[in-house]
Amino acid sequence: MAESKDDAAPKGRRGKMRDAAKGVLYGMAAHGHVTAALRTRMYLEHLFMFITLGDMLGVPVIPPYYSLKILPYAVPNIKSWKQRVFRERDFTDQVF
């Protein structure tokens, strides 16, 4: 995944051109696949969170004992999970 502009170290003209060429090649060949892989992982994480926190949402997927055992691994993801799950989604989001 490419970095944000803020993270880029100052480079000479040749270095910038090389980075640009690498970026274009990566963007053409792999960026879409990387994004797709990230989305797949996102859906698996949603499933994991749902299984873990299901009983707290009123859907007892696994017994609370195991939920509590897994909870420490789930807690760091709760914020981004909430953000993603509550986001408005549409079929036009699935084009690419």
Next chain:
Amino acid sequence: MVDIQSTPFLWVVVTIGLYAVAYWGYGKWIDRNVWRSNAKKATPAHMYMDGVEYFPVSRYVLWGYQFKSVAALGPILGPFIGITFGWIPALLWIIGGNFFIGWLQDYGAMMLSVRKEGRSFGPITYEFTGASGRTNLLAFVLFYLIIISATFIALIAAFWQAYPGTFLATVGIFAAGVVCGQLLYRFKVNVFAVTALGLLMVVGSIYLGVLVPVSLSGQPATGPRVALAVNLGAWSPAAWAAICLVFLALAAILPTPTFVQPTNYLAFYPAYAAIIFILVGALVTPFTNIGVQMPAGPFLVDPQGIIGPIWPILFVAIACGAISGWHSLVSSSSTSKQLDIETDALPVGGGAMLSEGLLALASLIAYMVLAPSFFVNHNNVASWVQGAYVLTSPFLGGLTQPVLTTFFGLVLVIYAITVQALVTRFFRLVASETWSEGRFRALGHKSVATAVGLGVPWLFAISGSWWALWLYFGGANQLLAGLAIMLITIHLARVRAPTKYSLIPGVFMVVTTLSALLWETWIFLWAVILYTQGTTAATAGGVLNNVRPPLNTQANALYALIVNGVFVAVGAVLFIVGLSMAIKLFRSYARSRAEARAKVVAAADGGKPGP
């Protein structure tokens, strides 16, 4: 060196020059004065960063991604029909369409999505036109996807039929994709090693295709003796289309890392190598003595009497490369969520579109250097391969004609089949959205939706009327572009920015594309009307003219009539849904203008101008 004016070189230079003016002149002006992009304004990539959908990405990466997402078979095949009216009108549309409309739509769609918190066109349509507008959009997209699928399936079948070496080469690429997917994801082999191995397998596939051509219409007249050949006669395109469905069904149902993703990744390399070869071939024509052979035109009506008048047909025949509605969906889907700063929208959205114009130009040149005999009856849809061979063989002379034609033929197939695999998956998602509940919920099931999304297009594809499908596809695609530009215009009106730069192109596109859909529907309807007046050979001629083998015989006249009737129905639905959508958007625009004016008056009177 030959006379520069008789080669395509001059037109390449002129087009590049005008595109440069479009980007650095008109583009920068619009960016500064209409959208007023601001590098300091937080984009959705920063506001909602989650590392999955929203995260900032360098403009170079996004440009590559955007270009790869928008550049496919459209800019390659559109000019094949466009050149019917002479190469000058086709060239002028590629230049003018992109200059005034094409880049503006891609860039505007991206900016609109960025300003609307990264939302895609579905929710934006809902906001501007209400629930019925979004339902219209959904219905329109469903038909649009069926038409795209039919077009691409028909074309893939035509390519396999025209170049027997391409079938095994395609199978080889699929096999290489599966192997590479396993190595990459299951055995965690280094990506560079996997890429090298995959590319070796791609090269091997091309040679395998050259050595063992596969034909369903009898033994190839020329080529090696080892050929897998059966003779299905007139049914061979239908059989090729059925074989294509098998691959597409696998692509739609199997997990993406197993099949689609690694195959698309490997297919990228030969596809883009071919583009570079052709562009270089066009630029060196003064040195390779390759001159323009096609007539310059303009012809106001198709001289062969098949396609119709230059307006509106040319403007829907050449879609991608001049303007394409599909791009608005791409621009507002992933790219806008990953834009680092607002000022990147011009190089990413506008720049990628103008670059795609160069791809359309390269393809037009590949047709310009061919003899007019290649275009008789518009049947030789794979003639781009011959043009590419003519342009590149002088500097790729070490490779034989069978190798080069198999390579370029394979490129056509993989452009079509990789996009079609994505379209089939997208159709499945849209179908499940549309029919997730209610009486027809069975249609939303994964397997049923895939079967419908492939079966219905296959029935269209075997009609053989690929040019009619292409024009329907172009009409629907360009109409989507017109609607997208109207959405952009509504937003600009709401924020009281200048609207005429997008309103005029929007109105032009909507009127032109609705006219094109009406024209095509009328062609089929007229044939049906003629048939209903009697079933003699003369009256059946209309319905038979609109189809290709095996349906264009007197014995199959009834089937031809049914195909014509279905085309009438599809054209009518596309027209009605498109018209309804256009009316909603124009009304919304008028409302937005009135509200904006009222706010200005209120502000002038000392009242609050509102949010």
